[in-house]
Amino acid sequence: MRRFTQLFLEVDRTTRTSEKTAALRRYFEEAPPEDAAWALAVLTGQKLIRRVSYKRLRAWAGEATGYGDWLLGECHSSVGDLSETLSLILPPAKAPRPDEPLRRVVEERILPLAQMTEAEQRTALLGAWDAFDGTERFLFHKLISGNFRFGAARKVVVNALAAAAGVDPAVMQHRLSGRYTPSVAAFGALLSADDGDNDDPARPYPFYLAHQLDDPPTVHAMGQPSDWRAEWKWDGIRAQLIRRSGQTLLWSRGDELITDAFPELRAAGDLLSDGTVLDGEVLAWDEDQPLPFGSLQKRLNRKRVEMMLFVDVPVVFMAYDALEADGQDLRQTDTDARRAVLERLLPGDAALRLSPLIAFESWDELAVLRAESRDRGVEGVMLKRAEASYGTGRTDRGSWWKWKVDPYTVDCVMVYAQRGTGRRSTLYTDYTFAVWDGDERGQGELVPVTKAYSGLTDEEFAKVDRFIRGHSTGKKGSFREVKPELVFEIAFEGINASDRHKSGVALRFPRMHRWRTEKKPTEADTLGSLKRLLDARPS
Amino acid sequence: MTHAHSDHATPGSQRYLCSDVGKPVLAQRVHAEAEIEGLPYGKATTINGVTVSLHPAGHLLGSAQVRVEQRGRVEVVSGDYKVAPDGTCAAFEVVPCDRFITESTFGLPVYRWRGDDETTTEMLAWWGGNRDAGRTSVVFAYALGKAQRVLHMLQTGVDELPGPVVVHGAVKRFVDVYRDAGVALPEVDTSTDGSRKACKGKGLVVAPPSVLGTPWLRKFAPYSTAFASGWMAIRGNRRRRGVDRGFVVSDHADWPGLLDTIRATGCRSVGVTHGYTEVLVRYLREQGMDADVVPTRYEGESDSEKEPPMTTDDHG
Numbered sequence A: 001m002r003r004f005t006q007l008f009l010e011v012d013r014t015t016r017t018s019e020k021t022a023a024l025r026r027y028f029e030e031a032p033p034e035d036a037a038w039a040l041a042v043l044t045g046q047k048l049i050r051r052v053s054y055k056r057l058r059a060w061a062g063e064a065t066g067y068g069d070w071l072l073g074e075c076h077s078s079v080g081d082l083s084e085t086l087s088l089i090l091p092p093a094k095a096p097r098p099d100e101p102l103r104r105v106v107e108e109r110i111l112p113l114a115q116m117t118e119a120e121q122r123t124a125l126l127g128a129w130d131a132f133d134g135t136e137r138f139l140f141h142k143l144i145s146g147n148f149r150f151g152a153a154r155k156v157v158v159n160a161l162a163a164a165a166g167v168d169p170a171v172m173q174h175r176l177s178g179r180y181t182p183s184v185a186a187f188g189a190l191l192s193a194d195d196g197d198n199d200d201p202a203r204p205y206p207f208y209l210a211h212q213l214d215d216p217p218t219v220h221a222m223g224q225p226s227d228w229r230a231e232w233k234w235d236g237i238r239a240q241l242i243r244r245s246g247q248t249l250l251w252s253r254g255d256e257l258i259t260d261a262f263p264e265l266r267a268a269g270d271l272l273s274d275g276t277v278l279d280g281e282v283l284a285w286d287e288d289q290p291l292p293f294g295s296l297q298k299r300l301n302r303k304r305v306e307m308m309l310f311v312d313v314p315v316v317f318m319a320y321d322a323l324e325a326d327g328q329d330l331r332q333t334d335t336d337a338r339r340a341v342l343e344r345l346l347p348g349d350a351a352l353r354l355s356p357l358i359a360f361e362s363w364d365e366l367a368v369l370r371a372e373s374r375d376r377g378v379e380g381v382m383l384k385r386a387e388a389s390y391g392t393g394r395t396d397r398g399s400w401w402k403w404k405v406d407p408y409t410v411d412c413v414m415v416y417a418q419r420g421t422g423r424r425s426t427l428y429t430d431y432t433f434a435v436w437d438g439d440e441r442g443q444g445e446l447v448p449v450t451k452a453y454s455g456l457t458d459e460e461f462a463k464v465d466r467f468i469r470g471h472s473t474g475k476k477g478s479f480r481e482v483k484p485e486l487v488f489e490i491a492f493e494g495i496n497a498s499d500r501h502k503s504g505v506a507l508r509f510p511r512m513h514r515w516r517t518e519k520k521p522t523e524a525d526t527l528g529s530l531k532r533l534l535d536a537r538p539s
Numbered sequence B: 001m002t003h004a005h006s007d008h009a010t011p012g013s014q015r016y017l018c019s020d021v022g023k024p025v026l027a028q029r030v031h032a033e034a035e036i037e038g039l040p041y042g043k044a045t046t047i048n049g050v051t052v053s054l055h056p057a058g059h060l061l062g063s064a065q066v067r068v069e070q071r072g073r074v075e076v077v078s079g080d081y082k083v084a085p086d087g088t089c090a091a092f093e094v095v096p097c098d099r100f101i102t103e104s105t106f107g108l109p110v111y112r113w114r115g116d117d118e119t120t121t122e123m124l125a126w127w128g129g130n131r132d133a134g135r136t137s138v139v140f141a142y143a144l145g146k147a148q149r150v151l152h153m154l155q156t157g158v159d160e161l162p163g164p165v166v167v168h169g170a171v172k173r174f175v176d177v178y179r180d181a182g183v184a185l186p187e188v189d190t191s192t193d194g195s196r197k198a199c200k201g202k203g204l205v206v207a208p209p210s211v212l213g214t215p216w217l218r219k220f221a222p223y224s225t226a227f228a229s230g231w232m233a234i235r236g237n238r239r240r241r242g243v244d245r246g247f248v249v250s251d252h253a254d255w256p257g258l259l260d261t262i263r264a265t266g267c268r269s270v271g272v273t274h275g276y277t278e279v280l281v282r283y284l285r286e287q288g289m290d291a292d293v294v295p296t297r298y299e300g301e302s303d304s305e306k307e308p309p310m311t312t313d314d315h316g
Ligand SMILES: [Zn+2]
Pocket: B003, B005, B008, B059, B080, B315
């Protein structure tokens, strides 16, 4: 697995996406296909086996090193990753051996672990520890850990594979959708040249992205209201619904194919005529209102959509733009013209809806309407210049604006901390926040309401980390109890009732807005005030 | 003074005693008026009836262990020390004693150093690769000790360096001191219009990590970054630093180095300070040794010294 190890190091040793992509591409082109087939499975996040239990690995490592479990525990907690810890503390491998190709390592050393008894696994592991050293040993542990993240996002892998095959990345994404079963044949098929008939329907258009409008629009800044079209800013999954060559595909903005998660949208798309591409938002929907985003997530997280969920969380595609009709690319035509086509195209299926235009005469009037956003379950309003064509990415500035309502905020006290992941695994960066459980600040008990792990600068994280280490009052698993002293303003986008949380509420998109160093914990907010937000929401 | 790192040597005293080789190093760190007395390694002096001598610690130029003896009892304070010899300072010597006070910066079994040769080869390959890609190579290293060590490794690792070397002013001060002491170091320049022009895209920059994100460093763009430190043995530390590469170059004893040294001193009691104190003490006690934690003035910060320091002053 030397070539695979080299790939790992090349990807690991750069932060530049272009270099990661180039390294992956070289690997796909150079490595023997029987090895690359397995590498691709690993790189796209497939688990090779159910992981060998940490407890066993630690016990065997204890035998091999003579270190007590407490010492292995100290090492593990300092390194933050068991695979790496083991690769560092185990005795050096016995005599150097000839290279074992990745295919052999996977098929002869790793896959058989799944059928083995504990004693057999032990023998196999001790054998592997003798065979591999350094980075190879680390990778071996990663491969049997079931949580290997390679340092290259799926998109980078797909792009590299597309470059190796000489096809469009979207085509590769399409080819990779569904289950990839590692084999020379399957890998070879992925790398084959563009095949028009099968690959054509795949390609979505680049999404045009709106810029954030921070100040209310004025005639001075934006011009006349009549030059603009306004819609609600939907809070769902931005997606393109594509009907081409007798196939329906749903692409998310993250370039993921999500068709399988939304069978009712596929069915609705099947009714469109060939050569149609719509831009819009996938929304959980109830009668005439969007449902909170969380209900949509339930659907995304499931591979197979069970019937119950299907009924529980009805989904619609809220279309707001037509990018292609009758096989013609419409992106160079203006907003009003595309809107006219869109209205003509929609088949009237309940799952395929037209995002309504908001009528307004003046910017002031629009500001009043925007204030209704929360009650309508939307994030604010969208403004699209009437004469603008459909742009690409965020480069054409000034044609689309999102004017969101301000986030909610709440002052919370930090009560628990966990280490971060990845580059933050040595710092405490994931925090749990609490508010006072009654209606009175500083009275009663602090009840945890949310977790947050973003929003601070590296410097602030380092400071908070030091505070945590100096003011820890106990440990519960990976959580450190922290003296309730630091107050943070948490911003969030919405609030839902939740029976999974002790507090009875769940915040959406919580993040640390500010570290309120000037506030005492007794000045933090109350659960009562949060619950009143819940009541104010439309049901 | 065991050595001139800022967590061991602070300005403000009127008189200092350190190794004679360490005098010019310490002089950079304390007031000009301070009186510094240099004592050759191994030579004894008597202070208040206690026999005091200094012995090489292998940590940086002039670093010393302090041996004290009174009425036949010998105690040794290691200061920071590194067991494997390198060409920038006198090699560590084991000093037999009754009680040994050892540091424990890398007192966990995960820290096991490889030889410098391998690391030197890696650094040179990285530098060459960057030069081929038209990028400056930037190595972050503590200004005293680590930076000179890196430069010495590169200088002795190859007949001709891949390109010119520019160092930060803080590094340059000690490069001069080291060179005066006879340590083999490459030609270096501080950052000037001319030296930058020669260095950009092909040369090497050695600077303390504090320059990250400053205009001083940006003038060398485009560049690839690396951090030279023992902490780089752990991948998470490298990622947190946000550098492209981590080179494991340490001026401290690794886990086997700590244990071997403790054994070799023949001491009956071990005091453990500066680092993974609790871990090393517990391990030594399991091995049947008499060991205890020697608190430092950093004790108030709970176990934060267990983690790689975040400040620019670290010198792992
Ligand atoms: Zn030091």
